[in-house]
Amino acid sequence: LKMRNHTMVTEFILLGIPETEGLETVLFFLFSSFYLCTVLGNVLILTAIISSSRLHTPMYFFLGNLSMFDLGFSSTTVPKMLFYLSGQSQGISFQGCVSQLFFYHFLGCTECFLYTVMAYDRFVAICYPLRYMVIMNHRVCAILATGTWMGGCVHAIILTSLTFQLSYCASNKVDYYFCDIPAILPLACGDMSLAQRVGFTNVGLLSLICFSLILVSYTRIGISISKIRSAEGRQRAFSTCSAHITAILCAYGPVIIIYLQPNPSALLGAIIQILNNLVTPMLNPLIYSLRNKDVKSALRSAFHKRGFTMENKRKT
Numbered sequence: 055l056k057m058r059n060h061t062m063v064t065e066f067i068l069l070g071i072p073e074t075e076g077l078e079t080v081l082f083f084l085f086s087s088f089y090l091c092t093v094l095g096n097v098l099i100l101t102a103i104i105s106s107s108r109l110h111t112p113m114y115f116f117l118g119n120l121s122m123f124d125l126g127f128s129s130t131t132v133p134k135m136l137f138y139l140s141g142q143s144q145g146i147s148f149q150g151c152v153s154q155l156f157f158y159h160f161l162g163c164t165e166c167f168l169y170t171v172m173a174y175d176r177f178v179a180i181c182y183p184l185r186y187m188v189i190m191n192h193r194v195c196a197i198l199a200t201g202t203w204m205g206g207c208v209h210a211i212i213l214t215s216l217t218f219q220l221s222y223c224a225s226n227k228v229d230y231y232f233c234d235i236p237a238i239l240p241l242a243c244g245d246m247s248l249a250q251r252v253g254f255t256n257v258g259l260l261s262l263i264c265f266s267l268i269l270v271s272y273t274r275i276g277i278s279i280s281k282i283r284s285a286e287g288r289q290r291a292f293s294t295c296s297a298h299i300t301a302i303l304c305a306y307g308p309v310i311i312i313y314l315q316p317n318p319s320a321l322l323g324a325i326i327q328i329l330n331n332l333v334t335p336m337l338n339p340l341i342y343s344l345r346n347k348d349v350k351s352a353l354r355s356a357f358h359k360r361g362f363t364m365e366n367k368r369k370t
């Protein structure tokens with residue numbers, strides 16, 4: 055009865071990045087440039103993969119999926135952050151907050167699964183090169199990709215349901231720059247212990263399990279590479295994996311640090327999340343593909359065809 059007398063929260067106020075008062079204009083231009091680079095880089099990769107038949111292989115199929123997820127992942131939180139850094143409203147509707155939390159964990163978890171699948175793809179390519187196209191056929195790739203989507207969706211539904219089945223009837227001020235579990239749960243009126251335990255354990259341990267599976271894959275890959283006799287062969291095999299390892303460290307490190315800490319610092323958490331939400335999706339195109347000769351060649355061909363088509367239209 056006492057709970058019913060409270061006014062239920064219909065809107066949350068995002069207070070922004072902790073301890074950055076007065077830096078809004080600088081952060082707006084900095085993060086805008088990061089976001090534009092993220093969008094441009096990932097769109098270029100998707101363009102290259104779609105337009106070139108040479109890139110219709112399992113490795114580039116999963117890279118294309120990663121680019122789509124990077125676009126969605128950064129777009130879940132960054133546009134709203136840029137909106138209020140530019141001096142606009144810091145409010146977000148209750149439904150908008152639910153959607154932001156759902157898509158953040160849906161896409162974030164899907165990326166974790168996708169990195170694991172990509173590690174398995176590299177494991178098969180290096181340890182079983184003659185059987186690679188048989189093992190990683192179109193059907194298997196489609197099943198693995200669908201599994202990452204489905205797994206991320208189930209994970210996000212569980213976390214979102216547990217978080218928002220609680221009543222929010224007191225303060226509506228979120229001491230963070232987007233709706234995430236550690237920032238939202240302290241505003242709940244009911245017992246949040248179950249949601250807190252499941253949320254932190256689920257996200258942190260899930261990342262840790264995926265990371266462990268990736269380590270197992272790369273341990274096997276390392277053993278196989280060490281058995282290659284020619285230095286050129288070892289170098290070529292290592293170069294195909296080094297980009298993936300770099301991206302994994304950038305992606306998994308922040309998640310494990312945030313969700314396995316009992317009392318994370320708000321500022322440290324925000325910095326790590328910004329690295330995870332903005333910097334890693336921006337760097338992935340550079341780390342993975344834009345330095346790759348095949349991708350560069352595919353982009354040149356795509357833009358050459360585009361320019362040739364436009365020129366023919368002008369003539370006609």
